[in-house]
Amino acid sequence: MSFPNIWHHRRVADTSAKPCDVCYKPSSSVLLNPHNKDFFYICPIHLKDGSFCTPIVDTEKEAAKEREEAIAREIEKVKNEYEEKQRKKEKEQNNKQKDKENSQTKKGEEKDQDQGGPEEKKDDPEPTNNDQKEKNDTVKSAVSEPKADDSPRIFALHKTFYQMRIDRSRNIEIARRNRERLKNSAAFPSVPTGDL
Template identity: 45%
Template sequence: MPFENVYAHRKVADTAQKGCDICYRPTTSVLISDGPDGKDFFFVCPAHIKDRKFCSPIIDQDAVEARKKKAMEEELERVKKEYEEKKRKKEAEKKKKDEEKEKEKEKEKSGDKSKDEEKDKSKDKDNKDGTDEVGAGAKKSEASAATLEEEPRFFALQRVFYNQRLAKKREAEMARRNRERLQQPNLFPSVPKNLPGT
């Protein structure tokens, strides 16, 4: 076998795009296989790469486990930070409430209680709105990063397509050998120099 059935998915520049080997549409996606006799590569559309009847992804279990472990550690750090922030906020709110209680006692004496309650309610609403927006944005960015990393890079062609690639490689090798043979001067027999019967 000149090359293994392990193809890496690569992208080329838009100026170097060529027709897909299957549907002939211009594409920048290339599947490349390294082998001892050289590389086998062909252009293919991203839609064909996702098709399970054309090729199947080769998943590196060690890399997947390492990625999961890293994600768990990041999640743990994020949860710890959130917990610390909530704890600080609760402590700050407790101090604030204690101060407010002291102020209320003083204000009961003065009688300006109703104005301060309206101000506190508006501040609490503003704080709640701000924290919800920040948390949602962080979750969206994490989800988009996770989907980008999930895309596999190595594929194995289905048997029919892999055999086609092997046949094309063999045909190209035979054509190269035939061209070399035709260029050799001693390929064809030479004209006899002496006449027959003499």
């Protein structure tokens, strides 16, 4: 009973951790063969060992992932440029408003001096660029998602470990057949019925 040497790496809950097949330390990582439904627990450090297994890289997925990352970088760059332009525009508008207010207050002061006493100025707090930056940072941090695990997900076992899995699968199949034979009473010889 042979099956392909393709193993998918999966994670289980930490409460379901079982001993690693190599070093017997508790592990929540599992290598699963989808064709045979064979699986075994393995430490993640063993997956990086070249003498145990080698990753199978899907070139199409890697290329698609690189394209997505490039698009994300480009979008981020365009957003930053747009925000810079908006900040510059706001600064220019604020400067123009301040100039207008200053010129109006000077005219108002001159009129007040002509008419009598100066009037009190009302100061409106203007939003600063720092406040806007803090708001943008909080929005970005809320939107940003945690990065997924970039380690390979599909592996091919080294030939000796792969042979061990095949032998184990065969032994399990043989033991199952033997149990079925023992349960079947037709497999045993019958008791002699003739008189002696």
